[in-house]
Amino acid sequence: MALDPDRIDAEFYDALRRHYSDEEIVELGAFIGFNIGYHTFFGTLDFYPMFSPDGRLVSQEESARIYGAKPVSLEKTNEAADKRR
DSSP states (O other): OOSOGGGOOHHHHHHHHTTSOHHHHHHHHHHHHHHHHHHHHHHHTTOOOSBOTTSOBOOHHHHHHHHOSSOHHHHHHHHHHHHHO
């Protein structure tokens, strides 16, 4: 949805309708859209995950030590954006 919105076509929605109502599909789409926006925004802040891989709540400083200069999820997002350019 975020990286290749053209792949979301009528066939995709028909498959969703086998499991969800139209109202649920709209709610799911809104949830996904908001989360993509949050992650994009947090990426501009170099925001790190709040939890370590073993599930402990950690500070931003500890998270930076665990995940490195940029969290992997942000690197993948940036790589995908570069490919679209």
